[in-house]
Amino acid sequence: MRKRIVAGNWKMNLDMEKGMSVFSEIVHMVNDERNGTQEVIICPPFPLLNQFAKLGAGIVHVGAQNCHDQASGAYTGEISAHMIKSTGANYVIIGHSERRQYFAESNELLLVKTKQALANNLKPIFCIGETLEERNNGSYFDVLRTQLKEGVFGLSEFEFEQVILAYEPVWAIGTGLTASPEQAQDIHSFIRQEIENHYNQTIANNTSILYGGSCNPGNAAALFAQSDIDGGLIGGASLKSRDFTDIVKALNG
Numbered sequence: 198m199r200k201r202i203v204a205g206n207w208k209m210n211l212d213m214e215k216g217m218s219v220f221s222e223i224v225h226m227v228n229d230e231r232n233g234t235q236e237v238i239i240c241p242p243f244p245l246l247n248q249f250a251k252l253g254a255g256i257v258h259v260g261a262q263n264c265h266d267q268a269s270g271a272y273t274g275e276i277s278a279h280m281i282k283s284t285g286a287n288y289v290i291i292g293h294s295e296r297r298q299y300f301a302e303s304n305e306l307l308l309v310k311t312k313q314a315l316a317n318n319l320k321p322i323f324c325i326g327e328t329l330e331e332r333n334n335g336s337y338f339d340v341l342r343t344q345l346k347e348g349v350f351g352l353s354e355f356e357f358e359q360v361i362l363a364y365e366p367v368w369a370i371g372t373g374l375t376a377s378p379e380q381a382q383d384i385h386s387f388i389r390q391e392i393e394n395h396y397n398q399t400i401a402n403n404t405s406i407l408y409g410g411s412c413n414p415g416n417a418a419a420l421f422a423q424s425d426i427d428g429g430l431i432g433g434a435s436l437k438s439r440d441f442t443d444i445v446k447a448l449n450g
């Protein structure tokens with residue numbers, strides 16, 4: 198059976214002191230709310246990974262927000278999947294729309310990054326999503342299909358089984374405009390069908406597909422009640438311990 202997951206993406210927010218304080222609160226609160234079938238993950242900026250991996254104590258897991266596509270070498274300023282793993286983190290977000298947009302990351306590059314992550318025993322949280330223009334001009338199914346086909350569908354079955362997918366419509370990220378539960382379910386069921394077409398039904402049924410984009414304590418329960426939505430990838434609301442924990446609670450049903 199697939200896992201239900203809530204992951205927080207802190208993006209480039211909070212410093213060491215504030216980050217430690219919010220994360221400690223989250224660990225404490227999630228410990229009280231915990232339900233063994235769920236996975237709770239926080240993806241802070243790189244400098245916080247090691248401290249958080251220790252503090253998380255297996256109650257809240259830790260992931261990075263990006264990794265480099267090469268194992269090591271002369272790439273000033275970059276961080277490898279191996280380095281991330283060595284901090285105690287177990288996850289990495291790959292292909293967030295902000296990376297695709299601001300750092301020109303292509304589907305092909307993201308496939309290489311995903312392989313690097315897997316080679317270092319990091320679970321990739323692979324993001325796909327359409328822009329507002331693509332939603333409005335009706336090309337979004339094609340866009341999502343291409344992101345899957347040129348990206349994660351380049352993995353073997355064995356590799357793909359380690360991947361968590363996240364559907365994040367770009368028009369819903371940080372805008373307060375959430376996809377309705379029906380709109381999101383529609384896309385999630387399309388993604389699951391694409392997985393079945395490319396791999397098989399068992400793999401499709403076992404893949405966790407998270408929704409991301411202005412998810413908050415007020416709308417999380419309705420989104421998570423959809424049959425193909427297995428949790429959320431949370432931006433802004435993951436920076437507030439109470440809001441984030443309320444979203445974790447919404448996953449309990």
Ligand SMILES: O=C(CO)COP(=O)(O)O
Pocket residue numbers: 206293365369370371372373409410411412430431432433434
């Ligand atoms: O980009 C996101 C998570 O990766 C979503 O961000 P918001 O929840 O702030 O819209």
